[in-house]
Amino acid sequence: MRRFSLLLALLAVFLGGCRQDMYNQPKTKTYSASELFADGTSARSIPKDTIEYHHRAAEETFLSGSPNDTLVTRLPIPLNASLLARGQDRYQIYCAVCHGKSGEGNGEVVRRGYPAPPTYHSDRLRNAPIGHFYDVIANGYGVMSSYAARVEPADRWAIAAYIRALQLSQDATLEDLSPEERVQLETSQ
Numbered sequence: 001m002r003r004f005s006l007l008l009a010l011l012a013v014f015l016g017g018c019r020q021d022m023y024n025q026p027k028t029k030t031y032s033a034s035e036l037f038a039d040g041t042s043a044r045s046i047p048k049d050t051i052e053y054h055h056r057a058a059e060e061t062f063l064s065g066s067p068n069d070t071l072v073t074r075l076p077i078p079l080n081a082s083l084l085a086r087g088q089d090r091y092q093i094y095c096a097v098c099h100g101k102s103g104e105g106n107g108e109v110v111r112r113g114y115p116a117p118p119t120y121h122s123d124r125l126r127n128a129p130i131g132h133f134y135d136v137i138a139n140g141y142g143v144m145s146s147y148a149a150r151v152e153p154a155d156r157w158a159i160a161a162y163i164r165a166l167q168l169s170q171d172a173t174l175e176d177l178s179p180e181e182r183v184q185l186e187t188s189q
Contacts, residue, residue, distance in 0.1 A: 028042035029042065030042065030043055031043060049152075061076045062076045062077070062153060062157070063153050064135075064138075065131040065132075065134030065135045065138065065156070065160075066131050066135055071128075071129040071130075071131030071132050071135060072129060072130060072131035072134075073129040073130065073131065074130070075130055075157060075160070075161055076157065077154070077157050079161055083157075083158050083161055084158070084161055084162055084165055086155065086158040087155075087157075087158035087159045087160070087161050087162030087163075087165075088162050088165075090151065090155045090158055090159050090162075091159050091162050091163070094147060094150065094151060094159070095159065097109055098110060098114065098117050098144070099117055099120065102166060102169075102170065103119060103120035103121060103163065103166040103167070103170070104119050104120075104121065105117045105118055105119045105120075114143075115143050117142075117143075117144065120163055120166055120167055121167060121170050121171065125167070126167055126171070130160050130161070130164060131160075133156075133159070133160035133163050134156045134157060134160050137151055137156045137159060137160070138153075138156060
């Protein structure tokens with residue numbers, strides 16, 4: 001009798017969960033029209049800077065700086081004045097404290113006893129691919145820790161571009177200037 005009542009109780013619980021209205025519940029289909037969100041869709045808008053899973057390979061250069069374990073040699077985003085301005089801003093915030101404003105490796109913490117980073121103006125770093133700077137910001141190098149949690153990928157590329165500009169600025173000659181720029185330089189002195 002006890003066995004029969006246990007079986008009957010299990011059967012009642014099982015059959016109680018098999019209601020047809022659970023299958024036919026009200027719901028919206030993905031991408032269908034709805035009044036749920038302000039844009040009139042039934043699904044949330046994709047957040048800014050979201051990268052589709054299926055296009056991960058196309059974004060690997062931008063996100064890693066070294067697809068297939070090879071450092072990139074060209075900036076994967078367009079180089080323009082606003083990118084350099086952003087790079088300069090981020091460099092002053094995150095990098096100048098150790099690397100110095102001109103990239104010599106003589107920042108404030110170095111003057112207070114922290115180990116000096118190498119100068120960006122050495123032949124080794126002048127010849128390093130631009131992906132090297134991105135990789136160091138993302139993963140750290142030597143006593144420098146990773147800044148991946150603090151500096152987003154677009155800003156890492158902006159800083160890398162600005163480092164290249166610093167390198168060029170310290171090694172520029174008069175022959176690198178156009179005739180108009182030379183006249184402007186000579187009249188300003």
